[in-house]
Amino acid sequence: DIVMTQSPATLSVSPGERATLSCRASQRVNYNLAWFQQKPGQPPRLLIYRTSTRATGIPARFSASGSGTEFTLTISSLQSDDFAVYFCLQYDNLPPWTFGQGTKVEIK
Amino acid sequence: EEQLMESGGGLVQPGGSLRLSCAASGFTFSGFWMHWVRQAPGKGPVWVSRINYDGSNTTYADSVKGRFTISRDNAKNTVYLQMNSLRVEDTAIYYCTRDRSTPFDIWGQGTTVTVSS
Numbered sequence: 001d002i003v004m005t006q007s008p009a010t011l012s013v014s015p016g017e018r019a020t021l022s023c024r025a026s027q028r029v030n031y032n033l034a035w036f037q038q039k040p041g042q043p044p045r046l047l048i049y050r051t052s053t054r055a056t057g058i059p060a061r062f063s064a065s066g067s068g069t070e071f072t073l074t075i076s077s078l079q080s081d082d083f084a085v086y087f088c089l090q091y092d093n094l095p096p097w098t099f100g101q102g103t104k105v106e107i108k
Numbered sequence: 109e110e111q112l113m114e115s116g117g118g119l120v121q122p123g124g125s126l127r128l129s130c131a132a133s134g135f136t137f138s139g140f141w142m143h144w145v146r147q148a149p150g151k152g153p154v155w156v157s158r159i160n161y162d163g164s165n166t167t168y169a170d171s172v173k174g175r176f177t178i179s180r181d182n183a184k185n186t187v188y189l190q191m192n193s194l195r196v197e198d199t200a201i202y203y204c205t206r207d208r209s210t211p212f213d214i215w216g217q218g219t220t221v222t223v224s225s
Contacts, residue, residue: 034211036153043203043215044153055213087152091211095167097143097155 002027002093006086006100012108019075021103023088028068032092035064035073038102039084047086048073075105083107110134110214112204117219120194124223128189130204130216137185138162141207144178144189146200147218154200158207159187172198194223 003026013019023033031051036044046055048064051071061076075082088100116128130142144156157168157178166178177190187204201218 036212043205043218044212045215046210046213049210049213055210089153089212095155095158096169097158097211099153099155101152 001096002029002090002098004088004090004098004100006088006103008103009101010104010106012106013078014108015080016077017108019078019082019105021073021075021086021105023066023071023073023100025069025071025090027093029090029092031067032090033066033071034089034091035062036087036089037082037084038087044087078105112206112214112216114202114204114216114219117202117221119222119224121225122194122196122223124194125190125192126194126221128191128202128204128219128221130187130189132185132187132206135206138182139208142178142180142187143205143207143212144187145203145205145212145215146198146221147203148197148200153203156202157189191221194221196223199223 005024007022033051035048038044047058052064064073085102085104087102111133114130143158145153146156147153159166159178163180175193180187199222201220203215203218205212205215
């Protein structure tokens with residue numbers, strides 16, 4: 001099974017600053033990598049799929065890149081609504097579909 | 109509006125059974141694979157099971173293989189998860205989500221399963 005490792009576990013950022021989150025796969029996942037945002041009491045929300053394609057309704061301040069085993073999600077200018085937990089998901093080598101353990105973005 | 113709504117969760121003793129349901133609306137249900145994903149308190153999501161368009165092919169996480177069964181009724185726009193021989197470690201919120209060219213783009217609000225004596 002592919003193991004997804006996210007770093008850092010917690011990221012403290014001030015509103016308006018840039019946040020960069022990382023996700024590493026234990027094997028190549030080609031470009032089949034997605035990012036989700038989750039707030040307390042809510043289900044995950046798809047932000048990015050196919051490594052860099054924003055899902056419907058996702059603002060342009062969210063961008064993502066990567067290839068092979070290394071992937072990055074960038075939030076260009078953090079807004080109050082962006083403080084949440086972010087998960088990556090690989091959907092290349094299946095089954096199983098595997099999520100990372102998450103990065104919590106908190107207010108500095 | 110495209111929606112998924114889970115139901116059927118509850119408190120059950122170890123070794124017991126539950127059947128979860130997920131009702132879809134607002135989209136062509138038969139055009140999507142469907143998945144169950146669970147999330148234990150304070151943990152990341154974990155994929156549980158997947159069913160293809162017509163129910164002819166299913167896959168399971170190793171942790172639930174032989175105990176859980178996924179099925180669907182396209183006439184009722186509903187996917188099910190039959191959970192038998194439940195263990196304490198199955199305690200989680202269970203979500204259903206859909207999959208086609210865009211993976212996991214819509215999720216239900218989840219249903220809580222608690223396995224405890």
